[in-house]
Amino acid sequence: MQLEIKELSKTYSNGVRALKGVSLTIRQGMFGLLGPNGAGKSSLMRTIATLQEADSGSVQLTGLPEGTSMPGDLDILTQKDAVRRVLGYLPQEFGVYPRVTAEAMLDHIASLKGIANGRERKEIVQGLLQKVNLYDVRKKNLGTYSGGMKQRFGIAQALIGSPRLIIVDEPTAGLDPAERNRFHNLLSEIGENTIVILSTHIVEDVTNLCSDMAIICLGEVVATGNPNDLVKDLTGKVWQKFVEKSEIDTYRKTHRVISTQLKGGKTRIHAYSEVPLTDFDAVTPDLEDLYFAKITEKMEVTTV
């Protein structure tokens, strides 16, 4: 089973070109979609989730196994109802009805998803509440839940009906480290035979969870592949130096500075160069370096 996105484009009515010919192949497992604010992540996620139209391009979900509601291949852009039967979606803005309990809400969503048998529904709902660790608070109104609890509830509703394609859009923004950890563990427990797309601007989420990834910027794919392989390609090309804050602008003029970070009162800069840089130390690159190298490259090309 895989998701094949080809040359997907979208321009909003205000003229913003949110997606410019995006092509990606997404296999089973956890796929990280990284990009800065406004990159086009949500536009892509909403299109795959059948919630908005693209102007051109195609999205196919191929190789759905026997036993699913529609075995074979699905055209996401035209077979919306069939796609919704195999889809679980946790949107970026996940509103909850504040005066409804988690248990009642999940039961309601399960019946909307077509699980008509009351006993079966109860079993599914109880199982999901246990899975996301909300069983003890299942009778509390959703309005009393913390941000992390709401996100775990969001995952529970996305998992109803054993979806084959799960989309989670920036799920950990605003969560404290403990809740983020809990959320990561939950995502990593989702079955191997599912495609999970995790859209985020938090590099660490992808480092911790994803076997495949893409970086998008200004509506275009600027890198895609296995995170370790992509980072390996940067070896020997990232250089570090500690400088005074006042010197940063000067370095930006003479070097391709990809990131700056305050460390113990000094500013650490990382610069990209294919040859060693005088007075800089070599560093072992990580995913954050890759992310910033790709984003800054794209921005420079666009603004020149």
Ligand SMILES: Nc1ncnc2c1ncn2[C@@H]1O[C@H](COP(=O)(O)OP(=O)(O)OP(=O)(O)O)[C@@H](O)[C@H]1O
């Ligand atoms: N409904 C809309 N109408 C007009 N422009 C839109 C609409 N939705 C998004 N945009 C614009 O399209 C571009 C891509 O937005 P999108 O929300 O897809 O990016 P994103 O990567 O999800 O960003 P963020 O991380 O900030 O959510 C942005 O410039 C945004 O302002």
